[in-house]
Amino acid sequence: MNVNGQKVSFHSPAQRLLDYLRDSLELTGAKEGCGMGECGACTVLVDGEPVCSCLVLVGQISNADVVTVEGLAGADGLHPVQQAIVDCHASQCGFCTPGVVVSTTALLARRPQPDETEVREALVGNLCRCTGYQAIFRAITSLGE
Amino acid sequence: MVELLSPATLLDLRTLAGTGRIIAGGTDLIVQMRSGRNETHLIDITNIEDAPPAAIIRSGVAELSAMASITKVVDELNGRLPGIAAAAQVFASLQIRNRATIGGNLANASPAGDMIPPLVAAEAYAVVDGPSGQRRIPVDELITGPGRTVLEPNEWLSLVGVPLFEGEEGFIKLGGRTAMAISIVSLAWRWHRSDHGALTGVRIALGAVAPTVVRAHKAEAILEGQQPTADVVMAATDALQTEISPIGDVRASAGYRQAVAGGLLRQALATS
Ligand SMILES: Cc1cc2nc3c(=O)[nH]c(=O)nc-3n(C[C@H](O)[C@H](O)[C@H](O)COP(=O)(O)OP(=O)(O)OC[C@H]3O[C@@H](n4cnc5c(N)ncnc54)[C@H](O)[C@@H]3O)c2cc1C
Ligand code: FES
Ligand code: FES
Numbered sequence: 001m002n003v004n005g006q007k008v009s010f011h012s013p014a015q016r017l018l019d020y021l022r023d024s025l026e027l028t029g030a031k032e033g034c035g036m037g038e039c040g041a042c043t044v045l046v047d048g049e050p051v052c053s054c055l056v057l058v059g060q061i062s063n064a065d066v067v068t069v070e071g072l073a074g075a076d077g078l079h080p081v082q083q084a085i086v087d088c089h090a091s092q093c094g095f096c097t098p099g100v101v102v103s104t105t106a107l108l109a110r111r112p113q114p115d116e117t118e119v120r121e122a123l124v125g126n127l128c129r130c131t132g133y134q135a136i137f138r139a140i141t142s143l144g145e
Numbered sequence: 146m147v148e149l150l151s152p153a154t155l156l157d158l159r160t161l162a163g164t165g166r167i168i169a170g171g172t173d174l175i176v177q178m179r180s181g182r183n184e185t186h187l188i189d190i191t192n193i194e195d196a197p198p199a200a201i202i203r204s205g206v207a208e209l210s211a212m213a214s215i216t217k218v219v220d221e222l223n224g225r226l227p228g229i230a231a232a233a234q235v236f237a238s239l240q241i242r243n244r245a246t247i248g249g250n251l252a253n254a255s256p257a258g259d260m261i262p263p264l265v266a267a268e269a270y271a272v273v274d275g276p277s278g279q280r281r282i283p284v285d286e287l288i289t290g291p292g293r294t295v296l297e298p299n300e301w302l303s304l305v306g307v308p309l310f311e312g313e314e315g316f317i318k319l320g321g322r323t324a325m326a327i328s329i330v331s332l333a334w335r336w337h338r339s340d341h342g343a344l345t346g347v348r349i350a351l352g353a354v355a356p357t358v359v360r361a362h363k364a365e366a367i368l369e370g371q372q373p374t375a376d377v378v379m380a381a382t383d384a385l386q387t388e389i390s391p392i393g394d395v396r397a398s399a400g401y402r403q404a405v406a407g408g409l410l411r412q413a414l415a416t417s
Contacts, residue, residue, distance in 0.1 A: 014149040014187060016175070036176045037241055038325070049216070049243045055175045056244065057168070059149040060189045103239070124324040125238025 004071030013059025040126035043099035088139035092130035163299030170244035211248030262333035275300035312337035382407035
């Protein structure tokens with residue numbers, strides 16, 4: 001398995017990817033909101049596709065490329081999605097933000113200029129208790145402009 | 146400690162099958178284990194090199210992998226089987242669809258499983274694989290009750306065969322909200338509509354209104370050969386309500402489900 005471009009190994013195939021990332025690799029960007037696929041705070045990319053890391057066991061993806069929110073920023077600063085979230089004040093408590101950012105990067109890779117329906121559909125699995133979503137949608141649509 | 150084995154070939158799976166619980170997307174199983182379901186040995190079926198392709202078309206039948214993610218299957222179908230695609234579109238979230246499989250939806254055997262009504266309406270069959278070879282079962286005979294199927298512990302679902310169809314087909318569900326909601330009632334249909342509006346080959350399946358997904362044979366018979374005029378539709382929805390046996394639960398009362406089932410049929414007749 002590669003995580004954020006680095007080869008890693010694991011010892012317990014039945015460990016949840018979320019626990020492996022947070023506890024073994026100390027990548028604490030992905031959060032555990034619900035542990036049952038509902039909230040999306042644990043979203044990471046597996047071979048480019050967003051998945052809930054609370055519902056994947058590491059042994060199931062031993063050959064995969066995993067990207068977490070920590071793997072998105074470049075040496076020269078934040079990823080454009082992260083910057084847009086900052087600029088549009090689209091993060092309040094921040095618990096949902098890593099998942100939102102990861103889901104959004106996957107959407108933009110597929111659809112560089114998504115319309116609002118596509119943005120809403122891509123973020124159905126990312127719950128936010130704070131922002132009311134409007135600032136998040138504004139941040140994402142600002143990227144396509 | 147839970148153990149997880151990932152067979153790399155169907156042959157390996159054949160040897161391992163029965164020694165543990167199959168895990169595909171894990172979107173039901175991991176959630177259930179978190180709420181106390183005890184499993185000590187898991188057999189992962191998402192890394193099998195010679196698993197069936199996500200979808201292929203073979204003499205009028207679309208064969209969909211039971212072991213591939215719903216996202217992959219629908220991408221591969223590329224607009225074919227609109228009833229399946231409509232169910233996938235309102236299925237959970239992208240993150241879940243990227244892992245969840247049709248096999249898991251069938252084997253989990255929830256009355257509200259959203260991939261089941263379009264398969265039942267299409268008179269699809271499942272291919273069951275196991276140590277003693279393959280057998281074929283109509284999807285509506287696969288599930289015997291909530292959480293119960295005719296699968297033996299050492300068998301697995303390998304694919305579903307869905308006859309292609311030239312007429313109208315679709316799927317609608319009512320949930321607590323538009324996305325990420327368990328179906329309160331769902332309805333899938335297939336029928337031909339002539340130039341004069343007469344319906345033939347009518348197939349209707351409903352989810353979440355009985356212990357398993359059910360066909361609405363009486364409503365089908367009333368609609369067959371008819372134009373869906375107000376009287377015909379009224380007779381069909383009345384019949385529909387006699388052939389379902391919904392329960393009341395935290396999501397909706399039985400009476401509400403009765404009413405909604407008729408409403409969904411009316412909507413299906415009006416939209417397609
Ligand atoms: C947040 C969330 C939202 C959801 N929304 C929906 C929804 O909108 N509609 C809906 O219908 N469901 C929904 N589900 C339920 C679930 O995603 C589906 O039932 C899914 O299809 C299960 O597939 P899986 O591959 O994840 O199954 P798993 O969890 O891997 O397995 C489920 C069961 O099936 C068995 N199994 C799996 N594959 C096979 C096989 N090939 N052969 C034999 N047995 C097998 C396993 O042993 C297990 O008992 C949701 C789940 C979550 C967590
Ligand atoms: S923690 Fe994974 S979806 Fe909520
Ligand atoms: S910012 Fe608090 S949950 Fe989204």
